[in-house]
Amino acid sequence: MTDINWGWKNELYSAKSPREELAYYEKTAKDYEFEFRGMLKYCGPEMCMQTLLDCETQLEFVVPRNCRVLDVGAGTGLSGEALMREGFIGKIDALEPSDNMFSLAQAKGIYSHRYNDLIFPDTETSVPSCSYDLVISIGVFNTRSTTSDCLWEVVRMAKHGGYLSIYFNKLHWDQGCFKERLIELVAAKQIQILSLEYKPYYEENEAVSFVLKKL
Numbered sequence: 210m211t212d213i214n215w216g217w218k219n220e221l222y223s224a225k226s227p228r229e230e231l232a233y234y235e236k237t238a239k240d241y242e243f244e245f246r247g248m249l250k251y252c253g254p255e256m257c258m259q260t261l262l263d264c265e266t267q268l269e270f271v272v273p274r275n276c277r278v279l280d281v282g283a284g285t286g287l288s289g290e291a292l293m294r295e296g297f298i299g300k301i302d303a304l305e306p307s308d309n310m311f312s313l314a315q316a317k318g319i320y321s322h323r324y325n326d327l328i329f330p331d332t333e334t335s336v337p338s339c340s341y342d343l344v345i346s347i348g349v350f351n352t353r354s355t356t357s358d359c360l361w362e363v364v365r366m367a368k369h370g371g372y373l374s375i376y377f378n379k380l381h382w383d384q385g386c387f388k389e390r391l392i393e394l395v396a397a398k399q400i401q402i403l404s405l406e407y408k409p410y411y412e413e414n415e416a417v418s419f420v421l422k423k424l
């Protein structure tokens with residue numbers, strides 16, 4: 210049996226830019242599911258879907274399950290698998306910069322199209338504006354690579370009247386000015402915040418989970 214690389218956190222957290230973080234995922238892609246899913250009991254994909262479901266129930270709306278979905282930072286496709294379990298049967302596209310992560314996702318046959326983009330603050334990716342009914346991003350935002358300044362870019366990708374469901378480590382929420390960016394987006398009449406809560410992430414760690422409506 211493969212031993213878990215308990216040094217993953219130091220190595221990943223020492224990345225200081227999107228390119229350094231990409232290099233980490235390129236190097237460790239083959240171990241990602243074993244370590245995060247199997248050993249660390251990472252439950253982000255399921256919990257993000259649960260947040261969306263709860264939000265739909267409480268606010269009495271439904272994101273059509275045959276809609277166009279973009280999975281930002283799709284990784285090896287765990288988030289895409291959770292979308293499919295939740296009944297999303299329309300076209301699901303992926304934005305994923307790591308070839309090695311995406312080759313594992315591609316083998317699952319979930320994604321129709323891949324954007325091979327790395328998101329940077331204040332730079333547009335190749336994703337067309339206002340093109341997705343639902344944009345999800347699970348385990349991607351942090352203070353190293355996809356920082357809070359990148360929230361504007363993922364909001365740009367959603368259609369007017371579309372939704373975004375975003376899920377990441379609460380540690381980064383606390384340290385990364387995410388609340389301030391959401392307040393700016395609300396003030397700029399770009400989004401409405403439909404729900405925001407803390408949920409389990411992996412082991413004893415918590416995540417922040419929010420659902421936005423693009424105005």
Ligand SMILES: C[S@@+](CC[C@H](N)C(=O)[O-])C[C@H]1O[C@@H](n2cnc3c(N)ncnc32)[C@H](O)[C@@H]1O
Nearest residue numbers: 227234282283284287288307327328347348354
């Ligand atoms: C922890 S994995 C999450 C994968 C998947 N969403 C899941 O829940 O299993 C983070 C993914 O985000 C991607 N990523 C990291 N920084 C990024 C950036 N700046 N732009 C786009 N993707 C990024 C990585 O390549 C990696 O595949």
